[in-house]
Amino acid sequence: MSNSMDDVAKEAKCFLIIGSNTTEQHPVFGTMLRRAVRFRGAKLVVADPRKIDITEFATLHIRQRPGTDIPLINGLMYIILEKGWEDKAFVAERTENFDEFKATVMNYPPDKVAEITGIPVEKLYEAAEIIAMNSPMAVIWAMGITQHIVGVRNVMSLANLQMLLGNMGKPGSGVNPLRGQNNVQGACDMGGLPNVYPAYQPVTSDEAREKFAKAWGLDSGPMTVDGGTVRGLSSTVGLTVTEMMPGILEGKIKSLYVLGEDPVMSDPDTKHIRHALETLDFLVLQEIFPSETSVYADVLLPGVSFAEKTGTFTNTERRVQMVNKAIKPLGDARPDWWITAEIAKRTLFLLSSFDKDDKEEERRKINMDALWAKWDYRDTSEIMSEINALTPSYGGITHARLLKGERLQWPCPTTEHPGTPILHTKQFTRGKGKFMAIDHVPPAELPDDDYPMVMSTGRVLYHWHGGQMTRRAKGLMQVYGEALVELNPMDAERLGVNGKKLLRITSRRGSIVAEAWITDRVPPGMVYANFHFPAASANELTQAALDPVAKIPEYKVTAVKVELVKE
Amino acid sequence: MVNITIDGQCIETEAGKTILQVAKENGIQIPTLCYHKDLSPTGNCRMCVVEVKGGRFLQAACVTQVWEGMEISTVSERVMKDRKLTLEFMLANHPLDCLTCDVGGECELQDLAYDYRVEVPSWGAKGTRYPVDSDPNPFVRVDFNKCILCRRCVQACAEIQVRDVWGVAKRGFEEQIVAGAGTTMLEARCESCGQCVAYCPTGALSNKMNYGTARAHQVKKVTTTCSYCGVGCQFDLLVKNDKVIGVSSNPDAPVNGMALCVKGRYGYDYIHHHDRLLKPRVRRYLLEGVKKERTGSPWDWVETEWDTALDIVAKKFKETRDATGADTLGFLTSAKCLNEENYLMNKLARQVIGTNNIDHCARL
Ligand code: SF4
Numbered sequence: 008m009s010n011s012m013d014d015v016a017k018e019a020k021c022f023l024i025i026g027s028n029t030t031e032q033h034p035v036f037g038t039m040l041r042r043a044v045r046f047r048g049a050k051l052v053v054a055d056p057r058k059i060d061i062t063e064f065a066t067l068h069i070r071q072r073p074g075t076d077i078p079l080i081n082g083l084m085y086i087i088l089e090k091g092w093e094d095k096a097f098v099a100e101r102t103e104n105f106d107e108f109k110a111t112v113m114n115y116p117p118d119k120v121a122e123i124t125g126i127p128v129e130k131l132y133e134a135a136e137i138i139a140m141n142s143p144m145a146v147i148w149a150m151g152i153t154q155h156i157v158g159v160r161n162v163m164s165l166a167n168l169q170m171l172l173g174n175m176g177k178p179g180s181g182v183n184p185l186r187g188q189n190n191v192q193g194a195c196d197m198g199g200l201p202n203v204y205p206a207y208q209p210v211t212s213d214e215a216r217e218k219f220a221k222a223w224g225l226d227s228g229p230m231t232v233d234g235g236t237v238r239g240l241s242s243t244v245g246l247t248v249t250e251m252m253p254g255i256l257e258g259k260i261k262s263l264y265v266l267g268e269d270p271v272m273s274d275p276d277t278k279h280i281r282h283a284l285e286t287l288d289f290l291v292l293q294e295i296f297p298s299e300t301s302v303y304a305d306v307l308l309p310g311v312s313f314a315e316k317t318g319t320f321t322n323t324e325r326r327v328q329m330v331n332k333a334i335k336p337l338g339d340a341r342p343d344w345w346i347t348a349e350i351a352k353r354t355l356f357l358l359s360s361f362d363k364d365d366k367e368e369e370r371r372k373i374n375m376d377a378l379w380a381k382w383d384y385r386d387t388s389e390i391m392s393e394i395n396a397l398t399p400s401y402g403g404i405t406h407a408r409l410l411k412g413e414r415l416q417w418p419c420p421t422t423e424h425p426g427t428p429i430l431h432t433k434q435f436t437r438g439k440g441k442f443m444a445i446d447h448v449p450p451a452e453l454p455d456d457d458y459p460m461v462m463s464t465g466r467v468l469y470h471w472h473g474g475q476m477t478r479r480a481k482g483l484m485q486v487y488g489e490a491l492v493e494l495n496p497m498d499a500e501r502l503g504v505n506g507k508k509l510l511r512i513t514s515r516r517g518s519i520v521a522e523a524w525i526t527d528r529v530p531p532g533m534v535y536a537n538f539h540f541p542a543a544s545a546n547e548l549t550q551a552a553l554d555p556v557a558k559i560p561e562y563k564v565t566a567v568k569v570e571l572v573k574e
Numbered sequence: 575m576v577n578i579t580i581d582g583q584c585i586e587t588e589a590g591k592t593i594l595q596v597a598k599e600n601g602i603q604i605p606t607l608c609y610h611k612d613l614s615p616t617g618n619c620r621m622c623v624v625e626v627k628g629g630r631f632l633q634a635a636c637v638t639q640v641w642e643g644m645e646i647s648t649v650s651e652r653v654m655k656d657r658k659l660t661l662e663f664m665l666a667n668h669p670l671d672c673l674t675c676d677v678g679g680e681c682e683l684q685d686l687a688y689d690y691r692v693e694v695p696s697w698g699a700k701g702t703r704y705p706v707d708s709d710p711n712p713f714v715r716v717d718f719n720k721c722i723l724c725r726r727c728v729q730a731c732a733e734i735q736v737r738d739v740w741g742v743a744k745r746g747f748e749e750q751i752v753a754g755a756g757t758t759m760l761e762a763r764c765e766s767c768g769q770c771v772a773y774c775p776t777g778a779l780s781n782k783m784n785y786g787t788a789r790a791h792q793v794k795k796v797t798t799t800c801s802y803c804g805v806g807c808q809f810d811l812l813v814k815n816d817k818v819i820g821v822s823s824n825p826d827a828p829v830n831g832m833a834l835c836v837k838g839r840y841g842y843d844y845i846h847h848h849d850r851l852l853k854p855r856v857r858r859y860l861l862e863g864v865k866k867e868r869t870g871s872p873w874d875w876v877e878t879e880w881d882t883a884l885d886i887v888a889k890k891f892k893e894t895r896d897a898t899g900a901d902t903l904g905f906l907t908s909a910k911c912l913n914e915e916n917y918l919m920n921k922l923a924r925q926v927i928g929t930n931n932i933d934h935c936a937r938l
């Protein structure tokens with residue numbers, strides 16, 4: 008998020024929520040938005056195919072067809088330009104490439120946009136007026152925007168909109184993606200990505216590579232021996248999770264170490280994932296439960312829950328917060344950092360010691376005297392010191408400061424720095440904000456005669472992701488104990504679904520049977536399913552059609568056919 | 575600015591403030607019950623009454639604004655008598671089961687009765703006027719026998735959660751709090767966030783999951799950050815005998831204050847679920863050094879010591895790296911784990927193995 012949640016909720020005159028089921032996925036932030044609407048009179052435009060809960064509070068709800076966000080946003084910007092509602096000073100001073108961008112937007116007149124999105128022209132005008140006339144306006148989105156083959160382009164479109172309206176770098180404005188998992192922000196910040204070291208320092212940059220090579224005790228400079236991955240740090244961008252899985256089947260990946268994730272439940276096209284995991288030579292899984300993925304593991308290492316360890320999480324607004332150990336690890340389970348460090352130490356020992364048939368140059372040579380080469384951490388605050396030294400945006404975020412009650416949002420480069428609640432106040436990271444000309448690309452799989460309906464996937468209030476934790480929480484199961492598939496009453500009538508009935512949903516990749524929830528939350532022609540329950544996980548049906556840049560699968564549009572299961 | 579006196583102390587303050595606010599700013603304690611700083615004041619419990627010189631009635635300090643020359647007594651005999659009477663009225667209709675009540679020790683009514691030395695009067699309707707544990711909500715235990723009609727729950731649901739589940743029905747002695755139009759909480763569209771429980775001053779609304787497990791003073795509170803979504807709410811884990819028995823709001827939480835959602839407040843019991851993995855496991859074929867087979871006894875799980883399991887992993891990583899190269903190893907780190915742990919996974923992949931094949935489920 009460019010702004011913080013509190014700032015958005017308190018300062019924005021208007022919210023545009025697009026592709027975020029805020030009250031169910033980020034519930035406490037959802038209630039902050041409800042408060043802003045009810046008690047402060049903030050305006051709210053919700054753009055979502057589904058009638059999600061927060062639409063009750065909306066000034067206007069527009070229901071675009073799944074996968075038509077770009078034409079919608081371009082259409083709104085067309086109207087803004089037509090009416091002269093753009094922030095001309097902001098566009099002139101802080102942005103570039105406006106003309107090329109405008110030329111593209113001009114190809115999206117309201118009539119055409121109405122036809123593509125299914126939103127009537129008057130509603131488009133109404134929406135444009137509300138978001139343009141109520142400044143500052145904050146855009147809020149989540150996976151509904153990113154889980155498309157055009158995920159990155161969707162995000163750029165929203166950035167265009169905010170630059171056009173001058174809604175950047177000031178309170179109550181900005182581009183505000185809500186991160187799903189508790190520490191997805193932190194996992195990205197810490198280099199849990201194939202192309203960057205911590206703090207997004209690119210693995211392809213000589214400077215960054217030299218910095219980490221030096222810190223970690225490796226030869227710096229390009230690697231030369233045998234395919235170039237032996238001596239120092241690799242300069243080849245690695246594979247994303249959505250590339251690793253097919254990569255296994257192509258023989259590119261032989262061994263996999265999975266920490267607290269459940270690809271069988273959370274990755275697209277479950278059958279394909281199962282097949283890939285079965286093909287691996289070696290899978291080590293570190294988990295707290297025997298998850299669906301554990302069936303394929305060769306080694307299963309018991310990690311601990313958040314209640315059994317100390318360290319930090321970083322939330323969606325870049326706020327780093329302490330997690331404090333409340334109880335001892337259960338049984339023989341060990342904190343995950345301890346396990347990873349042990350594996351590293353032991354692997355390093357084997358890799359660096361002589362074996363009689365080892366080739367000298369294949370050994371991993373690490374200078375253990377280098378400042379941050381070692382692995383003998385006594386606790387996570389020592390790991391944090393290493394992070395402070397190598398991760399500029401986390402330079403000043405220490406456990407000691409957090410334990411003293413300091414509230415820190417990165418970037419926080421030094422121990423004196425107070426942190427940064429709002430990004431881009433004076434300029435964008437790259438200087439001027441660049442408008443991008445973005446055209447509509449239809450979803451990879453559109454409904455046809457064989458698979459006439461669209462399925463979108465997501466989560467529900469009472470469950471979490473693959474459900475490993477929430478399916479083991481008794482009360483949550485009492486309220487929501489099995490997968491429900493949302494089906495519009497008109498479709499229900501057509502299919503003869505009346506009352507508590509089972510549906511079979513089939514895509515080109517698989518089929519699930521789940522109970523129908525007949526509701527106008529979904530429009531006719533669309534169903535909505537979740538992936539919390541192994542018996543009926545939507546990911547049996549989804550496909551790995553990826554955004555070319557972000558490699559995110561298109562979870563929000565799958566062509567399916569829906570049938571009533573005859574008893 | 576206006577000048578007032580409270581208990582003889584001259585105070586200069588801003589117009590528009592309430593007596594309660596000014597008293598608090600000046601270190602003068604006025605007891606409250608229905609008032610809570612997060613909720614809009616209603617003045618309906620009458621605990622915070624004070625005497626204003628020249629006034630015919632006592633004034634509720636939480637809703638009465640100060641004016642120039644106001645002379646206030648917070649401890650006059652009349653005030654003390656009135657507060658005692660108010661408490662007596664509440665206790666007259668309150669069950670006398672403090673000995674076994676779940677919130678004993680953290681009950682605001684109990685504290686005030688103690689402070690004001692109020693005995694339970696012999697008149698009134700004791701015992702059970704309403705069914706105990708009357709709502710099927712799996713998280714919230716409802717016992718309106720203990721309700722003092724302060725309406726904090728009504729306000730917490732309307733003003734914090736903005737869901738309007740609770741309302742007030744009937745009048746006089748019959749007055750009671752109801753969900754929706756007298757339905758169950760879930761039927762009245764309750765989201766089970768537990769906000770109403772967190773703000774209830776008595777045991778009328780309490781937590782069902784840990785009912786009867788601990789007294790307030792037996793519990794250790796550890797402030798931590800929620801493990802579910804990216805909002806990053808903070809709360810206190812309640813620990814007894816090295817077991818997490820509940821979650822309670824921590825008013826100082828930077829993002830969320832007292833608010834939590836159903837997962838954060840009530841989704842903790844997975845921590846001690848009997849499915850938890852408690853020992854490392856490896857497939858038998860790895861111990862016997864035979865060829866990998868995904869069926870039968872070679873594929874059986876065997877529980878081992880840490881050394882065995884960790885050495886197997888290290889050996890396999892080395893074998894893969896030697897045989898097919900560093901880039902044939904993949905690492906999936908975790909958006910559920912700590913920053914420190916993610917950093918180490920990044921270091922393991924890059925420094926030890928020498929590959930950039932590391933990712934996590936940010937995309938999923
Ligand atoms: S649990 Fe939450 S939603 Fe339900 S009644 Fe209480 S405050 Fe309202």
Ligand code: SF4
Nearest residue numbers: 800802803807835838
């Ligand atoms: S309590 Fe709910 S809203 Fe808050 S972090 Fe946890 S899951 Fe998210």
